[in-house]
Each structure stands twice: as C-alpha cells, then as structure tokens.
Amino acid sequence: MDSADDARRWRRRDRASTAGLLSGPLLWLLLFFLAPVIYVAVYSVGGIKIFPNDTGVLSLGDWKHFLVGGSVYMGLFWKSIRIALTVSVIVVILAYPVGYFLALCAKKRKYVLLLLIIAPFLTSYLLRVLAWEVILGDSGVVNAFLSAVHLRSPDHPVTWLLNSQFSVILVLAYVWVPFVALPIFVSLDNLDGSLLEAASDLGASRLRTFLRITLPLSLPGVIAAFVFVFVPTIGEFVTPLLVGGPRGYMYGNAIADQFTKSTDWQTGSVLAMFLLLVVAALMVLFGRYVRVRSVAA
C-alpha cells in the first residue's frame, strides 16, 4: 500500500517537474514564435490595421494576387529556389570530402581539424562577407591579379565577379561549407568500421566500397546538410544585400523591403507566410528521409 502511494506521489512529482521544465521553453515559443506567426498570418489576410492605407477588412486578395495573379514575387521566389538549389548542391559537394577526411582519415587529429574548420564562425559574419567585396571588386584582388598577368586591362575589369548572382552563390557557398561539413562528419564518424573492413576483406575496391557502403550510409548526413543550406538560403537577404547588386536580389530581400521601405505590410506578410509554409512543407518532406539521431552529435 505504502509503495503504491509512493509510486503515485513519485509520478505526480514527476509530472509537476516535467511541466515546470517545459513551461519556460513552451512559453518562449508561444510568445516569440507562434504569436508573431499568427499575427503575420492575420495581417496577410487584412485582419490587422496599422497604417492608414491598411484596409483592416478580411480579404484573400493579396494571397490570390501573389499565387495566381502574375505577381513579380512568384518569379522572384523561383529565382531564389534556383539559387538555393545551386548553393546547396555546390556546398554539399564541397563539404563531403571535408567531412570524409575528418571522419575517416584524420584519426586523432580530427577534432583539432574540426575546430579549425569551424573557426570562421568565431568571426563576424558581416566581416567575412564584406571581405569578398575586397576580393571580387573591380579594383579587388582578383581583378588586380588578372591585370598584373595582363589577362585584363585595369580599365576593363571582370565586372560580374561582384554584384551578381555569381557573387551571391560564391559567398553563400563559402559561408556554409564549414557548417555543412558537420552533419556529414557526424554521419561518417558513426559509420560501423567493420563494414568497411568486411568490404575490403571481400575484395571490394575503394571506389566500390565508397559507392556501396560509405555513401549510402552517410546519406542521412548528406540530406541533413542539404536541408541546412537550402532552407535558410531561400529566405537569405543579408548576403544578396551586400554583394548581390541589382541581379542578386532575392525573395528575402523583397520581404525585408516590404517591411522597411514600404508600408504595404499585408503583401510582406503574404510573402513571409508563403515562405514559412514552403519551408515547413520541405521540413516535413525532408524529415521523412533524415533520422535526427543519425546526424546529431
């Protein structure tokens, strides 16, 4: 009897402590994530009036115009998807050898090297991006070199290096590679070494072992890496703002402009909600292929 009471008391205490532990984070999410999202969603259908030009009348007109009304923003969205896809593929291709080397070749030095690879994250993001302006500018390092080796005249520098889609893709790839190497590294580090030994014992070549064992087993890490880049890059706006110029303008910039340069927050809300919904759908889709534990350190 006593032990049953103890068990009940223990369960009650357990429930109370769990609720106590969860209440803080839940409240945080409710106040600073869910409530703002609901606010923006309501704004997107005209349910909130802040500016004199807001109607304050519920309407799906802005949604309709955006989705089927030939809005310029839909084209911009697809442009951003294209850029995000390009960046993600490039980054994964570049990051995979880094993760592979760290997990399977670096042995005891792997954590030291890992630290070195993520060292750029210890510096300012803005500084890292702005440094590219010095490198890629008309009078920057690359053009100065081309001029020095007489491949270009100083008066006719390569102008597409900066303020272009190229510069946005290059800089984003540079920014993401160290970050994306991590899930690939974790995925490969967790690989059962005996499988590789067995393949070797059975006479498989290194390429065949890689294609049949290493790559398939590291795919969750690769997909996670892809998602880590793809999702934030769709809504990216800082890098295009700094190095994108007129041609590097992306969907995230349009959202930012709607909220800062314009008082048409309803359109801005539609754009933001659409992005959120697309990202949520992508997360669900990718979630089916990624087991979080397999890529979590």
Added chain:
Amino acid sequence: MASDFDRLIAKRLRRRDFMRYAGIAAGAGVLASCKKASTGASPASGSPRPPIAQEPGGLKVFDWAGYGGGEYYPKQEVQVFTDPYKAATGDTPTFVLFDDDDKGYTKVATGNAPYDVVHPCAYRFKDYVALGAVQPWDTSLIKNFSQLSPLLEQFGQIDGQQYFIPEDWGYIAPMYNADHVQPQEDSWSLLWDDRYAKRIAWINTLEMLVIAGYYNGVADPWTMTDDELAAQRDFLISKKDLVSFFWDFSYDFWLKFKRGDVWIGYAWPDAYGYASAQGMNAVYMQPKEGRIHWSCGLGLFADSQNYFHAHEYANTWSSAKAAAFLESYYYYGHANTTVDTSKLPTGVVKALNLDNLQAALSPPLSHPESWISRRDVYQQYWQDVKTA
C-alpha cells in the same frame, strides 16, 4: 531529439490541451499587439504643460543614422548639437537612429517610438501629421527660428501650423568622376549612359522613378498615373543592366566611388564633399532637367513629456553654429541664413548654390522632394524594377 520531445508532449500534456492553451496564449498576444499598435500615436492631452524644471528630461531624439550617433564627426557633433543644449537645460539627449525615412516612419507608425523629437524629411511630413504622431511647435519658444529661411519654413507647415522646424537640406543630383567620364550633356541621362556600363550607381529608393519621370518629360513626376509609372518602370528595367549597384547609404556610394568601382552615381552632397576633401576630380552636376532638393526638419512627438526641452533642442539645431557645421562637414545646406558663407569651404558654396538660395531651391534649378500620396504604388513599381 525531436521524437523524444514529441513523446514527452504526448505523454505529459495531451496534444489537444496543448493546442488549446497555445491558441489562447497566441490569440491574447495578437490582441495585445493590435491594441498597442492602435494606441501608439496618441494625441497630446489638453492638460496644462509643466515648466521645464518639472519635465522629466532625458530628451530622446529619433534621428538619422550619422547624426547624434557621432559616427562621422563625433567631437564636432557633440560641440554643435549636444553641448549648447546641455548648457541651456542641464539635460543630456539620447539618440535612437534610423537608416532612412521609410524605416523611421514605419517604426513610428507601428507605435514603437517612445521618443520626444523626430527628424524626418519633408516628403514624409504629411504622413507623420496624418498619423497624429506629432504636434505643432510653438515657434516663439525657438529663438533662432527667425533666422531660418521662410522658403524652407513653409515646407514644415501643414494646415497653417509649424509641425516641423526646417533644418538640413541638400540636393539629389548626378555626380561623376571627371577623370573617367565625359558627359555628352548635363542631364540625368548620365545615370544610364551605356558608355559607362557597370560603372553607375543608383539609389535603392522609388525616387529613381521620379528621376526617370523628369528625364522623360513627365509633367509632375510626384503624382504619376499608373501608365506613367509603368512607362518609367519599363524604362528603368531596360537600363538596369548598366548599373553596378543600388546604394542604401550615401557613404557606401562614396566608398565605391573612391575605390573607382563606380564613376557615376545618384548622389547627395555629402558624397561630393568627401570627394572634394580627398582631392578627387568629382563633378556635382546641375542637370538640365533640374536637381531635386530635399529638406528635413525636427518634429515634436504628440505625447512628449519634454515639451520645453524639445524646443531648446530645436533651437540648438537651428543655430548658425549648427548650420556652419553641416555646411562645412557634410556639405549639406541648412535653413539658417545667417551663416557667413565667406568662412565656408568655397566648394560647398558653389555646389549648394548658397549665393542665391531662392533660385537654387526653385525650378528650373531644382524641384522639391515632395510628398507622394500614392507612395505604396510607387514602391510597388520600384519593386518591379528590382525584381525584374
């Protein structure tokens, strides 16, 4: 990790209950935010004002980035804008800065601007008054007001009341590096001269539509119809490939101009001032279509508790000392007309046409940067240019 969390939620707090509580909390948040937004800009009460000694002080100034923050000339700004105010009131102002007028207005309109004084430009004045965010000044409390240009004063008058005290002004005009650029004529057309592709900078605002309007002969580019706007949009899109970048900060434009990344740009006078100080062969053009002139002024928030402090601050800004500082360091004009122009750098007097202010600030030499009633429509057309 995520699955553990889900299990915990499912076990300890039934999902339906969770969603119910979440909905209640989120709804309450939305309602609270709505209420805040709608009450953000309350009008001044009719109660009698306490004397300056009984005001709380700690004047909060909502100003352009650069001013007050002391990013460019910290020592001089303190001497000119802060010290005289401190001497008169014993108070030290604090500054909250905005990047541009649109961002500043947006913040005020959302009710997130608990400040005393704001410093927008004339094309936004009517919007602030329409919001009920500002109250008229009592110009008799501003000793230096009589020294200000009546021409500029009128930009701050709405419904017969002085809602804004005019202070700084300047031009918008093409600037170019004469070492590399030989314009075929003095015209805004330099901003889309295909001989200088990728050496041109435009500003990142809808005013590019207005510039195109002046260039293309629109009668009043500040009140364009949809057809006129569409024509300017298509024109700018056709020229967009010539542009190296759109600038958001005048200083960014100056840095690229200095490095030689661009040779031509839509420019404010400060960029010309920097170029002149560096000895660059820069020309601040007087285009045949006319420059645009902007003017900015101080507004007094409707719910300010520092009414008399704010007037002292406006008086400091309106002084000849403040004017000389702005003209000498920023190459901006100032509404105070008592400055001895012989003591200013010769370049600034010529660049700003300070010898004949009346003519300089009137067509055909320049057009005032005006309030645009359909600003959001203009903005949408400008967005079309950027996204094209």
